[in-house]
Each structure stands twice: as structure tokens, then as C-alpha cells.
Amino acid sequence: MKKLINAPDAVVGEALLGMEAAHPELVVDHELQIIYRGDAPVAGKVGVISGGGSGHEPMHGGYVGMGMLDAACPGAVFTSPTPDQMLAATKKVDAGRGVLHVVKNYTGDIMNFEMAAELAVAEGIEVKSVITNDDVAVEDSLYTAGRRGVGVTVLLEKTVGAAAEQGRSLDELAALGEKVNSNGRSMGMALTSCIVPAAGSPTFDLGDDEMEIGIGIHGEPGRYREPRGTAAEIAERILAPVVGDFPLQRGDTVLAFVNGMGGTPLLELYLMYGEIAKLLDARGIQIGRSLVGNYITSLEMAGCSVTLLRLDDELTELWDAPVNTPGLRWGV
Amino acid sequence: MAAVRLHSLQAWLREFAKLIAENKDYLTQLDSAIGDADHGINMDRGMRAVVTVLDNEEFTRVADLFNKVGMTLVSSVGGAAGPLYGTYFLRFGINAGDVAELNAARLGEAFLAGLEGVVARGKPEPGDKTMFDAMAPATSAYNAAIDSGHELAGALQQARAAAEQGRDDTIPMLAKKGRASYLGERSIGHQDPGATSTALLFAAAAAALP
CATH class of the missing domain: 3.30.1180.20 (Dihydroxyacetone kinase; domain 2)
Known part of the structure; x- marks a missing residue:
């Protein structure tokens, strides 16, 4: 294996150090591994967060900022992040109008975001989720975990993020997310x-x-x-x-x-x-x-x-x- | 009848961590055939975190021990295995309750509560080629053995054997859950990594609990 790394176990953490150094406008929580936009929570705006395994960069951390995500939770390479990450991100970006979770349709991502949403709701935060499942390569969704979330996720984070900047409500953003997913x-x-x-x-x-x-x-x-x-x-x-x-x-x-x-x-x-x-x-x-x-x-x-x-x-x-x-x- | 005390339950978790570490590459290799090549890596990371907790904290109640173990796995494993094993131990602990030991029948109820947690979280059906296919027969075998008058050690051996049989039975199955399901027919002929780690869970129980 030839890679520009120091140690296989340290790849994600060290990449986050570099991300923080390159983009001072972002805030990185190194302990929980969360990337925030520097001005989160943004007053009057619904929070939009996403997350997923690392290895898909720039998704999702590279889409944190004005007009897209308020926070991203990277997991280990190709492994879903964990509920404690999404819960902390949800709490920090909530400006009182709720938080939208953008989730790609993979068994692990769905379960971890589901646990996080349950925990956030228990703490009084309004959470909705939108799931992307645009990969037509998966033919028979009845007998599989369903279509995977892929490219549409990027387009959804851009368009829903822009709508959140306009001040749309959590319900409107969730509906818009459904619309984007179903048209991609x-x-x-x-x-x-x-x-x-x-x-x-x-x-x-x-x-x-x-x-x-x-x-x-x-x-x-x-x-x-x-x-x-x-x-x-x-x-x-x-x-x-x-x-x-x-x-x-x-x-x-x-x-x-x-x-x-x-x-x-x-x-x-x-x-x-x-x-x-x-x-x-x-x-x-x-x-x-x-x-x-x-x-x-x-x-x-x-x-x-x-x-x-x-x-x-x-x-x-x-x-x-x-x-x-x-x-x-x-x-x- | 012998009761299972807290130190035995901790020995179970340590033995599970040891078996996961020994089989880390094997689990990852199974997962690379039909999944995403991380099951051994993720489970090992999670169980090492559990061992760190056991080394550093004192527990006097079964519920507290398994609540901590469940939350540790949920926050350190990731993937689908984190929520599934995390939910398993959380529900196991809630069912066991505020006690310092479990008799053989109460242990069986806790196994069943853990299984029900996995069903609630992952919604597996029998034959979907998942950890459920090892966990469900192991749990049934244990409870049937206790019901028919077996001692704890014998019942745990039957649970271990049933988990291993369930694990082997996943080989010809067509995966219908998780990433393996994307393979369709190509998932046939491969042993499920989740069922394999679950067989280790019951092997650890048979080795450490009596």
C-alpha cells in the first residue's frame, strides 16, 4: 500500500487537522470529529447537517459553509459516523428552528442517524431526515437494503442548503429534499x-x-x-x-x-x-x-x-x- | 443453581474482545467478500474501547455495566455493527436491571431482550444472512436447554453450538439486508461476517460465564 499517510488508524484525524489549517473559516471538533461552519448556529436558519464514512472527500466536510451544510460528521473510512457525533452536531447547529439530517441510504448510516435523531428529539430538538437513494444500479429494491445514496447527495446538500439560507422551515426543507431525491x-x-x-x-x-x-x-x-x-x-x-x-x-x-x-x-x-x-x-x-x-x-x-x-x-x-x-x- | 456474577459477565466481555482481536483479519476478509471490508477493524476498535472501560471503571450493577458497554460500542464502532451490538447490550442491561448477579433463567431473558433490540434496530427476517441468523438460534437453544433442566454450562455450550450452526447456515443464503444485499446472487456461498462475530459472542459466553 502506497499512500500519503503516517499511520492507517490516524488518517481521518490527521486529515481534519489539515482541513482546519487550510480553512480557518471552519471550526473542527477533533475529539468528536465534527466540522462546523464558523458562525453556527446561524440565527433564524434551520440547521442542515450530514455525515458518512470518510474516503468520499470533498463530501461531506468539504460542503460545510454558507449555502450548504452547517456541520458534517465524518466516520472512519467507509464507515458510518456514530450517534454521539450527530447528536452533538445537531445540538450545536440548532438555532431554534430545528435541524435537517441528510442521510445516504446505507444500513449503517440509517441506523446511526436514527439513534441520533431519537436522542435529539428526547432533548427537545426538532429533527427531520431526508434520505438519498439515487443509485439505479441496485435493481431489485424489494430484496436489498434499497438503492444507495450517491451523486444526488451533493446536489441535494447544495439546493437544500440554499433554501435553508432563504429561511425556509424544517418541513419545507424536508419536502424539498424529497423532491430533489425523487428527481435525481x-x-x-x-x-x-x-x-x-x-x-x-x-x-x-x-x-x-x-x-x-x-x-x-x-x-x-x-x-x-x-x-x-x-x-x-x-x-x-x-x-x-x-x-x-x-x-x-x-x-x-x-x-x-x-x-x-x-x-x-x-x-x-x-x-x-x-x-x-x-x-x-x-x-x-x-x-x-x-x-x-x-x-x-x-x-x-x-x-x-x-x-x-x-x-x-x-x-x-x-x-x-x-x-x-x-x-x-x-x-x- | 449457579448464578452469573458481575465479574463473570466482565470476563465474558473480555473474552469476546479477545476472540474479536484474534479474528480481526478473518472477519474483515469475510466482509471484503460481501461487504465493505471493515467488520473486523470496527469490532476490534469497539471491543478495545470496552476493555478500556472495564479496566478503568468499577461496576456494581449489571444494568450499569451493560449500559456503559452499549454506549461505548455505539460511539466507537460505527457502521451497522455499532448500533446493532450497542442496542443488543443496552437492552440486555435494561432487562437484567439493578442487580449484581443473574441466575440462568434471568440470563436467558436478557439474551432474549438483546435479540429483540437487534430486531427493532435492524428489522432482520430469518434467512436474510445477518447476525440474527446466529443470534436467534443461539438464544432459543439456550432458553430451551434451561427450560428442560440443563445446567448453565451445558446450556451455554448448546447456545454456542447453535450460533456456530447458524453462522455456517448463512453460507448458502442470499443476502437481503446490509451491503451484502447489493450482491444479489453473488452473495451466495459466502459466510456472513455479522453472524460470524455473533458466534464469537456465544463462544465467549460458553468459555467465560459458567
Whole structure:
């Protein structure tokens, strides 16, 4: 294992030290491992927090700041954070109007946030949760833990965060979160595996000439393992199930998000975006907004995912609203 | 009939921590086949935290001991295993109550309360390929043995054997909960890591409690 680390067990804690040093506008609780925006709690605003395993940076800590999250709780690499973290974050960001938990649909995340919400409610704080489950690679939700939360989580944290800045209520934000989730779909693919520092060896084996279509962000297996294809072939392979699942209609407008898994150069991501744009154009689907880059990663995995969010005026306006975080910043 | 005292319950937890540490890489290897390759790492981190608590704090009541153990696991394990094992020990302690020892029948009730906590938290069905598939048969075997007049040691041996059988029975199962469920058919043929750590829990009980 070759990594820029000192000790496998210290990776998350030491990364938080660096995060604090690089972003003095954030406040880091090193004992509980929580990243706060410096001015939390923000008077008159519903608090919005999220959290999840580390290894997906910039998600979630990189999305803490004006226009997105009030706090993020990182867990160990690929492991859900714990209820004591979410409870402390919930209490600190509550300005009296309640707190929204943004939770990705994984068994561990759901259970830990559920315990935290129970504890927070017992302390008199109003909490609602919105769950993202946009990964269409999971086919039969009846017999699985359900679709995984992936790329839509980033778009949801941006749009719901913007709405929270406008002063919307907890109920309105929860409803908006549902709307974003139900209008978004994703699918990913991997060219290589990744190494969890504490494990020291690749999470799964993938031959030099193979790719995994429908991969999860923790290396969960996808729908198919097949010989690797060209970018054009891969684009069709991951876009078709996404478009088909809505299904999107000719004339729909989307935010097209091509995300890198961490080990793929931006050069290739833009090449993929070009392929995706061509395929959307051929289907008569308009691209209203775009996002290209590494925003929800899987350590050093090579590969990408594509997320489409069906846009209306409300979501477009919330997407364009100012944001000031380490991971996304515009309009400020 | 022999009663289980606090120091025996602490020995159970220490033995569980030891077995988890010894099997840390094995559990992680099982988890990398059908999950996310962290079960051994996370359980070892949690049980080491539990041992630190046992080394540093005095307990006089079963409820207090297991409340502390449950909260320690909830705050140190993460993943799904943290809330599940945490809830198990929290409910075990609440059921055991404000006492300094448990007789064999009361121990069985506490095992059952822990199991019910896991069901409430994770909503597993039998055959979903989870820790429930080792925990439920072990709990039933223990209580059936006590009901039919077995001594504590014999009942714990039956619980251990049932947990190990339940663990082995997860191999041909199709996973329907947790990350393994994303594999669908490909989860068949792999032993469930959660059922494996639960078999260690009952092996530790059989070794340390009588």
C-alpha cells in the first residue's frame, strides 16, 4: 500500500487537522470529529447537517459553509459516523428552528442517524431526515437494503442548503429534499479498486482488462463485470439506465453531473462529459446546468459516475444561489 | 443453581474482545467478500474501547455495566455493527436491571431482550444472512436447554453450538439486508461476517460465564 499517510488508524484525524489549517473559516471538533461552519448556529436558519464514512472527500466536510451544510460528521473510512457525533452536531447547529439530517441510504448510516435523531428529539430538538437513494444500479429494491445514496447527495446538500439560507422551515426543507431525491438518478462504474488504509489491500479484485458497471462508492459490486470499453461505450452503458429509470422525456431539462471516483484525471472526466452531452442531445434532453469533477469519491478508485437531476425553475435558482464551502464556491 | 456474577459477565466481555482481536483479519476478509471490508477493524476498535472501560471503571450493577458497554460500542464502532451490538447490550442491561448477579433463567431473558433490540434496530427476517441468523438460534437453544433442566454450562455450550450452526447456515443464503444485499446472487456461498462475530459472542459466553 502506497499512500500519503503516517499511520492507517490516524488518517481521518490527521486529515481534519489539515482541513482546519487550510480553512480557518471552519471550526473542527477533533475529539468528536465534527466540522462546523464558523458562525453556527446561524440565527433564524434551520440547521442542515450530514455525515458518512470518510474516503468520499470533498463530501461531506468539504460542503460545510454558507449555502450548504452547517456541520458534517465524518466516520472512519467507509464507515458510518456514530450517534454521539450527530447528536452533538445537531445540538450545536440548532438555532431554534430545528435541524435537517441528510442521510445516504446505507444500513449503517440509517441506523446511526436514527439513534441520533431519537436522542435529539428526547432533548427537545426538532429533527427531520431526508434520505438519498439515487443509485439505479441496485435493481431489485424489494430484496436489498434499497438503492444507495450517491451523486444526488451533493446536489441535494447544495439546493437544500440554499433554501435553508432563504429561511425556509424544517418541513419545507424536508419536502424539498424529497423532491430533489425523487428527481435525481445516478449510476457509476469503476476501472480499478481502492484500498481502505486500515485494511491495506484492495477492497475487490478487478482485472487489468475489466471494468465494473454499477459500482457503489464503497466498492460494492455493480450490475455487470465486463471487458473494459471505450469512453463512448461506457457513457451509453451508464447513462441509458439512468435516463430509462425516470424515464426522462424529450424536452426535459437536467443538471448533468459527471463525477470522478478519485483516481481519474479531470481530462478524462471532461472527455466523458462530452460523450454524455452528445447522448443527452441525441435523446432531446436539454442540459440546463452542469458539474464536472471529483465531488463524491471512493478513495483512489478510477472511474466515474453520472447523475442527472431534472430541473425546474425552483431547483435551478437554488443551484445558482451563492455558496461558500471548500468543495463548491460561487457567487460570493 | 449457579448464578452469573458481575465479574463473570466482565470476563465474558473480555473474552469476546479477545476472540474479536484474534479474528480481526478473518472477519474483515469475510466482509471484503460481501461487504465493505471493515467488520473486523470496527469490532476490534469497539471491543478495545470496552476493555478500556472495564479496566478503568468499577461496576456494581449489571444494568450499569451493560449500559456503559452499549454506549461505548455505539460511539466507537460505527457502521451497522455499532448500533446493532450497542442496542443488543443496552437492552440486555435494561432487562437484567439493578442487580449484581443473574441466575440462568434471568440470563436467558436478557439474551432474549438483546435479540429483540437487534430486531427493532435492524428489522432482520430469518434467512436474510445477518447476525440474527446466529443470534436467534443461539438464544432459543439456550432458553430451551434451561427450560428442560440443563445446567448453565451445558446450556451455554448448546447456545454456542447453535450460533456456530447458524453462522455456517448463512453460507448458502442470499443476502437481503446490509451491503451484502447489493450482491444479489453473488452473495451466495459466502459466510456472513455479522453472524460470524455473533458466534464469537456465544463462544465467549460458553468459555467465560459458567
